[in-house]
Amino acid sequence: MAVTVPYVENFRPVRDILPLERLSAPVADPTLTDPSNAAALIDGEWMTLDANYKLVRACDVATAGNEASLPSFPLWTESGRFDVQATAERLVTVIWMGAWEFETLIFDAAADIGLGDPITTRLQLVKVASITISGKIYSGLVGATSSDTNPTVGRVTRLPADNGGWLRIRGGSGY
Amino acid sequence: MSGSRFNSLFNTRLSEPGGKEKLAQLGGSYIRDKLREVSFVRKILPPEQVTRNDCQRSTKHDTLVKIVDVEPKSRAMVLNFRGKPSANFIRGPRAEVGFFTISSEIFQKTEQELLAYEMPLTKIIEENSVKDIQEIEDREFVLHIEAAVQALQAEANSAASAPTLNASAIGSVVEFSVRKGQLARVASTDDATVRPVQRQDFVEGFKLLDGNRLRAERGLVTEVDFDDVLSWTVEDQGDRIQSETTVDGYKYNTLLGRPYIRTIKTDILRPGNIYFFTSPEFFGKFYVLNQTKFYIDKVANKITFQAWEDIGMSVINIASVRKIELYSADATANDADSLLSNFIPVAETALGAVNNRVDQGLKFPQVVNN
Numbered sequence: 001m002a003v004t005v006p007y008v009e010n011f012r013p014v015r016d017i018l019p020l021e022r023l024s025a026p027v028a029d030p031t032l033t034d035p036s037n038a039a040a041l042i043d044g045e046w047m048t049l050d051a052n053y054k055l056v057r058a059c060d061v062a063t064a065g066n067e068a069s070l071p072s073f074p075l076w077t078e079s080g081r082f083d084v085q086a087t088a089e090r091l092v093t094v095i096w097m098g099a100w101e102f103e104t105l106i107f108d109a110a111a112d113i114g115l116g117d118p119i120t121t122r123l124q125l126v127k128v129a130s131i132t133i134s135g136k137i138y139s140g141l142v143g144a145t146s147s148d149t150n151p152t153v154g155r156v157t158r159l160p161a162d163n164g165g166w167l168r169i170r171g172g173s174g175y
Numbered sequence: 176m177s178g179s180r181f182n183s184l185f186n187t188r189l190s191e192p193g194g195k196e197k198l199a200q201l202g203g204s205y206i207r208d209k210l211r212e213v214s215f216v217r218k219i220l221p222p223e224q225v226t227r228n229d230c231q232r233s234t235k236h237d238t239l240v241k242i243v244d245v246e247p248k249s250r251a252m253v254l255n256f257r258g259k260p261s262a263n264f265i266r267g268p269r270a271e272v273g274f275f276t277i278s279s280e281i282f283q284k285t286e287q288e289l290l291a292y293e294m295p296l297t298k299i300i301e302e303n304s305v306k307d308i309q310e311i312e313d314r315e316f317v318l319h320i321e322a323a324v325q326a327l328q329a330e331a332n333s334a335a336s337a338p339t340l341n342a343s344a345i346g347s348v349v350e351f352s353v354r355k356g357q358l359a360r361v362a363s364t365d366d367a368t369v370r371p372v373q374r375q376d377f378v379e380g381f382k383l384l385d386g387n388r389l390r391a392e393r394g395l396v397t398e399v400d401f402d403d404v405l406s407w408t409v410e411d412q413g414d415r416i417q418s419e420t421t422v423d424g425y426k427y428n429t430l431l432g433r434p435y436i437r438t439i440k441t442d443i444l445r446p447g448n449i450y451f452f453t454s455p456e457f458f459g460k461f462y463v464l465n466q467t468k469f470y471i472d473k474v475a476n477k478i479t480f481q482a483w484e485d486i487g488m489s490v491i492n493i494a495s496v497r498k499i500e501l502y503s504a505d506a507t508a509n510d511a512d513s514l515l516s517n518f519i520p521v522a523e524t525a526l527g528a529v530n531n532r533v534d535q536g537l538k539f540p541q542v543v544n545n
Contacts, residue, residue, distance in 0.1 A: 008235045053524075082238035086273030086487060088318035 004134045005165075010105040011044035011076060014168065021097035022076065026089035028054040033090040035080030038136070042079045044106035045139045046072040046128040046153070047094050055092060057139040061130045064137050067114050067150045068128035072139075074102070074153075099173040101157060103166040106133065106140035109159075114150065119143040119167065122159060125152040126169055141167065208530050214309035215395060215438045216316035216488070219452055220461035225487075230274070230464070240271045241487060243460055270491045274464050277311045278483035279304040286476040297471075297480065304482040305467055307527065314443045314520045315488060320450055321519065323493035325507060327352035339511040341365040342503035353498045353506075354379055362503035367517040369447035370501045371403035372396070374411045377431050380451045383497035391451040391497070394435040399446045400501065401437050404430065442521045442528070447501040458495040462487040 027033055028050050032041045039061070046058040048070045058072030073094035077084060084092055108131035109119040116127060120143070127144035128151075130137050144152045154171025230239040247267035252260055282300055289296060328337040331351030338348050342362040345355060357379075358370035377394065384391040404425055409417045419426065428434055438444050452458055465485040472479050490496060505511040506518040532538070 078236040080233070081236045082233065082240045082271070082273035083275040086275040086489075088315050088322070 005105045013102045015101045023096035024091045026054045028056045030090040044104040045075045048072045058128045059130045061137040064132045066130045072128045101170040103168045107167045111142040115148045116144045124156045127152045211306040222461045222463045225462045243270045272487040272489040274487040281481045319490045320496045323490045324352040324498045337507045339505045339509045341505040356501040359503040365504045365512045367514045380499045392454040395450045397446045398439045449499045451497045453495040459490040
């Protein structure tokens with residue numbers, strides 16, 4: 001039987017992540033931390049801040065193809081974590097500051113959105129947009145170009161075809 | 176021992192083998208900014224120590240939960256001699272209590288700058304960190320009990336969420352788990368003014384629980400609301416208590432036969448909100464997985480310290496908490512009067528607001544150091 005993405009783990013650091021600044025902040029819509037919610041957040045999605053210092057998806061996931069227009073940060077919180085559901089305000093963790101490299105399954109290599117390009121080459125820029133994976137829409141990664149006007153978040157360091165289906169990127173400070 | 180001596184010794188000891196464990200001295204005098212109070216949730220839900228062996232893992236992530244059994248339902252029945260009782264294939268509900276961390280800030284200072292303080296800075300922060308952590312416990316608890324009373328109120332009104340409850344809505348809302356106080360009920364406007372608590376408010380609070388095969392065993396009230404008890408008249412208290420109260424204040428641990436807990440944390444439990452609880456065995460659980468730990472380290476001349484604990488807290492039986500509101504405005508999520516921020520705990524980052532104005536130069540007489 002074929003295993004479909006998303007997996008239980010969809011985001012995995014490949015460099016030391018503990019020295020990085022990690023932000024634990026409430027989710028603006030706490031119901032998204034309920035793993036039984038059809039729109040539940042999963043690790044490897046991209047988040048941004050709202051005016052109340054709460055985290056929201058970086059792009060509109062009502063439909064696929066919407067780009068993130070604000071800086072966004074990777075969600076390092078697996079769906080259904082007890083420590084998230086145990087808090088009244090449902091705090092989740094994003095990678096906030098520092099340079100990082102990680103692998104993710106939450107991307108669409110074929111997507112060609114706005115001024116971007118499909119993900120085809122190493123060191124290509126990536127940006128955040130709403131993408132469809134297994135019939136659901138997530139805030140994930142798509143290919144970008146230097147002409148993109150919306151924020152880019154990193155560069156491809158290993159292509160999925162060479163990495164067991166995982167997209168490896170580096171980002172944060174000075175990518 | 177003076178504070179400056181403590182700071183100096185602190186630096187020395189941190190550099191010695193085993194020195195981190197030896198830092199337990201007291202000393203110094205300094206101006207305190209505010210009263211600090213131990214946790215009130217620990218008086219309502221006494222914490223139970225648990226270990227990893229008491230908890231369950233998940234197959235999907237690396238966090239822990241403790242599963243708690245809830246009493247199964249049962250009943251008896253009348254039969255004639257040839258009758259047969261109905262069957263009950265027993266099933267007891269179970270609830271999960273998740274664990275999370277409460278931490279202080281990561282405090283940092285250089286060895287040299289620490290010498291500029293005459294108060295034992297590190298000791299003060301260590302002691303205050305424990306109370307800071309307990310403040311967050313209380314804030315989480317208030318958010319949980321508020322969610323519980325509103326959920327039950329919604330159910331009683333056959334609504335998806337609790338209906339607006341302000342003075343204008345009295346009579347159209349079933350006040351099952353949240354009830355307006357006696358003076359708030361007759362207010363002419365829906366406002367944030369906290370009316371003085373009346374004897375009848377406590378009685379109505381008790382009855383919210385006592386009428387449902389439960390018993391109100393304790394109340395939680397702010398110090399400022401409880402101050403209004405001192406204004407109760409001889410008709411409320413009788414002449415003996417009235418005389419005592421006039422001289423000594425109200426000095427009993429019970430009010431109308433029930434224990435109560437007073438708190439000065441009015442930025443967490445906002446004035447005008449009085450909660451009533453059953454005894455803990457009907458109510459919920461407060462588990463401590465890791466007691467408060469204090470970490471301190473010195474790398475070169477930089478000192479770093481942090482405190483944290485790992486706990487789980489859950490209102491398992493939401494019917495075991497009820498609330499009286501002493502203000503006439505709406506305090507549901509509907510925020511019908513746009514005054515909700517007056518009634519709910521302030522943001523975590525806004526806790527611990529500073530009372531003194533020393534940094535702004537406001538102290539008298541003004542003495543300027545040039």
